[in-house]
Amino acid sequence: MKRAATRPVPVGSVIIGGGNPIVVQSMCATRTTDIEATAAQVRMLHEAGAGVVRVAVDSAKDVAALVEIRARVPEANLSVDLQENYRLVTQVAPLVNKVRYNPGHLHHHEKQKSVRDKVAFIAETADRHGIALRVGVNCGSVDPEMAAKFDGADPPELDGVTAMVESALQHCAILDDLGFDRYVVSLKDSDPRKVIEANTRFAAIRPEVPLHLGVTEAGMLPDGAIKTRIAFEQLLSRGIGDTIRVSLTLPFAEKWREIEVGRQIIADVEAGRFRSVPKFLDGGLNIISCPSCSRVENEAFVDLAFKVKEMTAYAKEYDITIAVMGCRVNGPGETDDADLGLWCAPTFVNLKRGEVELGAFPYDTVLDRLKEELDRLIAEKQAAATARER
Structure with missing residues (x-):
């Protein structure tokens, strides 16, 4: 290839970039504070072939749990997702091999401090402990200043790509200026076209920076694997990408399938076998759902995602996107671009139509309300089509 x-970029016992084998990653679906379950899942993913396993840490309780998890699975290369609380890096750095921070989340705490000062705090801590960083830019949580600055810079089908790329480039420049080069970058979206465009643009400007590839909220099998394959085939065949994450909505016990799908895509590209069928780029019902990760606030999210897929099957011919998100971190922002969006809190589900909040509903009744909105949306599309024909 x-x-x-x-x-x-060394990450524990693996090296990302530099012509080394592509590293397949995954993320735990269990709550970090559930030490027994999380340690078991880290071990399962490691034994399935995950070169790096990521866990989410957002509190002192998560840090305490991570201490025990690391002790139980010392052989795995661990990465931590810092989420909003960047200062936790000082506590997690001695326990892991890599830390991922999201540039868009650095605005949530200590707003009086500059982004550069916060990045410097993270980088200096990482350097002191000899660990790597990932600058993880996501479509639904782009730096708000970047999003505003480049609003309208892209055609509709690539909306937001420029803001993602510029955010990544800004943080690379900060890290370079700080003298820290042990980092990788990711630019993720739920639309394979945006993933291809963003990573291609970035690689043309900063070809020496290793890239972590992923289609975020790819959804359930088999659709999620196909969406991911569309992006990975195009990028890996061009030499772009040093580590990959397949993000699938799966039962917690089946997270190993992310590794299986990722390894199969790499093997196919290496052998010149291209199997993607880009039906998702040509209209029709598109279900976006985030991977069942440790940020999920209620395990009922996974069951709900499968029920949404089953219930909405009758709308498969319509160009409609429905997003099902499992947490408050990605849920609010990453449902904005969907026609209908659900993001799951611990005891209720927030239902949206575009950016408009429709209310919060219990898990056992939200499907009925979702169907009402879907039927209304279909009727509007049918009326619009009839009007055009006249």
Whole structure:
């Protein structure tokens, strides 16, 4: 396989970039504070072939649990997702091999401090402990200043790509200026076209920076694997990408399937086998659902996502996007672009139509309200089509 000449970034026992084998990653679906379950899942993912396993840490309780998890699974290369609380890096750095921070989340705490000062705090801590960083830019949580600055810079089908790329480039420049080069970058979206465009643009400007590829909220099998394959085939075949994450909505016990799908895509690209069927780029019902990760606030989210897929099957011919998100971190922002969006809190589900909040509903009744909104949306589309024909 053609490979870009990126610099090597050590992450525990693996090296990302530098012509080394592509590293397949995954993320735990269990609550970090459930030490027994999380340690078991780290071990399962490691044994399935995950070069790096990520867990979410957002509180002192999560940090305490991570201490025990690391002790139980010392052989795994661990990455931590810092979420909003960037200062926790000082507590987690001694326990892990890599830390991921989201540029868009650095605005949520200590707003009087500059982004550069916060990045410096993270980078200095990482350097002191000899660990790597990932600058993780996500479509639904782009730096608000970048989003405003580049609003309208892209055609509708690529909306937000420029803001993502510029945010990543800004943080690379900060890290470079700080003298820290042990980092990788990710630019993720739920639309494979945006993932291809963002990573291609970034790689043309910063070809030496290793890239972590992913289609976020790809959804359930088999659709989620196909969406991911569309992006990965195009990028990996061009030499773009040094580590990958397949993000699927799965029962917690089946997270190993993310590794299986990722390894199969790599093997196919290496052998010149291209199997993607880009039906999702040509209209029709598109279900976006985030992976069952440790940020999920109620395990009922996974069951709800499958029920949404089953209930909405009658609308498969309509160009409609429905997003099902499992937490408050990604839920609010990453449902904005969907026609209908659900983001799940611990005891209720927030229902949206575009950016408009329709209310919060119990898990056992939200499907009925979702169907009402879907039927209304279909009727509007049918009326619009009839009007055009006249």
